Amino acid sequence: MSEQTLNNEQTMLADSARKYIARGYGAAVREASVAHPNGCQPERWQEFAEFGWLAMPLPQADDGLGSSLVDICVLAEEFGRGLVNEPFVASAVLGGMLLADVAGAGLRARWLPGIAGGSLRVAFAAWEPGGAFDLRAMATTAQPTERGFHLCGRKSLVPGGAGADAYLVAARVPGNRIGLFLVEAGTPGLTVTPHALYDGQRVAHLTLDTVPSSFALTIGPDDEVLALLERAMDRAIVAHCAETVGVMASAFEITREYLATRKQFGRAIGTNQVIQHRLVDLLVEIEEARALTRVAAGVADRETGSESAVRRRYSAAAKAFVAKTATHMWEEAVQLHGAIGMTQEYRLGQFVKRLAASSTLYGGAEQQLERLVSVSLGSWRSHLTEPSSQDIAYAR
Known part of the structure; x- marks a missing residue:
């Protein structure tokens, strides 16, 4: 399967999540979640568990579903599209998967089924x-x-x-x-x-x-444990990128609808060619961010012990590009809307805030680019100092 194309199961997963959010996660539910001291309503979290979403990141042997990171990103994107406030990426993907990586039998039995069932959360x-x-x-x-x-x-x-x-x-x-x-x-x-x-x-x-x-x-x-922790963090970064892509997609749709209905001088703003070009540029950037995120998820799924540098490069590249695109998306959305785009009462304002926060959480574009350069140069230096099998064969 290409990372850019969803299979039938992933399409059904996205559709079911989108329908649930449209039906059961409206503005009032989200406001209640934001107002909750934990930012997570227990009844909503339990519903996520009943759908099997919290079990996706965990191994099947621990009451999980053992889903791929690509599958998890499909769900995370829909959560972003619906501006879900509950910490799916932080708790289920980052915390849950890391615990599954390192816990012994006793702790696995004590914690992982509860995480999958929605009764426990780890961070x-x-x-x-x-x-x-x-x-x-x-x-x-x-x-x-x-x-x-x-x-x-x-x-x-x-x-x-x-x-x-x-x-x-x-x-x-x-x-x-x-x-x-x-x-x-x-x-x-x-x-x-x-x-x-x-x-x-x-x-x-x-x-x-x-x-x-x-x-x-x-x-x-140090290096061994940090490598384990970086792997867990990279999975969360990629899932966070997918969630951010969903937020961008909704912000784009809100902006396009506004420009199609808001009139100045007797015609819709969106009929101006320069506005259409700006919308096309945004749409292309969102699709590029989605594609890069799915490729990074696929790389993480296929990773072997010798390919950690590849996974790190792709996760850093994805986060750098998504962070930059998220910033561009919210800046353009506010400018195209005018002052109303920044108000709390107008629905775009909530997406603007999420995009601004998402662009820096887990590391902003500059930090991820520095990380990308560091990993790439390290691999390059390793290639220079460690002879390949072809080099050895040639020397013989």
């Missing part, structure tokens, strides 16, 4: 204050004790962290190692401060003051 606490979405900027520490570890530090902008039942906390361990620990909500010493982004989504800031944890999910050398 990955990756970033720290001043770290600029960089996993390597990690100052949180984990000191060994007789019964496990004590965690100290701060985590910021934890996606899906408001109301989560547990947090996956990355911390530095003595001996130039990094560990990933599961910390349940309510653990002594853990302070969770929910915070609303300006588009209505909820994140959390964590303060860990000698927090005990006996659940060390993985501990290893």
Whole structure:
């Protein structure tokens, strides 16, 4: 299957999600979700579970569906199109898939079926204050004790962290190692401060003051653990890109409808050729963003141990392009609408806020381009220093 073409199952998935959102996720439901302290209404989350959407990212052996990232992106795009506020990407894709990657048998049985069934949510606490979405900027520490570890530090902008039942906390361990620990909500010493982004989504800031944890999910050398965490983050980045493409698609449709009905000097604004050219440019950029996102998802699905650099390049390229396109989309939409496009009462305003937030969350265009260059140069240098099989054969 081409990453740009949906198969029958994916088409049905997109149709069912779109119909659910049109029927059961109107403006009043979204406003209630935004007003909820956790940015996630339990009844909506339970409905997502009943549809099987929360089980998609998890392995079949753990009551999941074992869906591909391409399939997950199909659903995420529809959530973006409907401006769904619940943290599907943050909780189900990032947190859930990371836990499935590293949890042992006991923790899998304790947590994964609950995540698939909608009764439990986990969040990955990756970033720290001043770290600029960089996993390597990690100052949180984990000191060994007789019964496990004590965690100290701060985590910021934890996606899906408001109301989560547990947090996956990355911390530095003595001996130039990094560990990933599961910390349940309510653990002594853990302070969770929910915070609303300006588009209505909820994140959390964590303060860990000698927090005990006996659940060390993985501990290893810096590079090994960071590679595992980057893989989880890249999957979330690609799903986030798909969600953002859906937001752009809806913002584009709202803008096109407005230009087709709003009249100046006796005719619709949209009949002006220069306006039509700007709309075409936006449509092309959205289709390019969708195509690049699906290609990146396909690369992640096919990844082997030796292809991590390829996955990292594609996820960085997709996020850089989607972030740039999202910014262009909301700027053009506001300009083509005029002042009404920025008001809270007009429906476009909510999409504008989501696009502005999405363009920077998980790292903006500049940061992702720097990451792309770094990965590409690293692969290039590796190619220069490590002889290929053809080079060896030629030397012989």
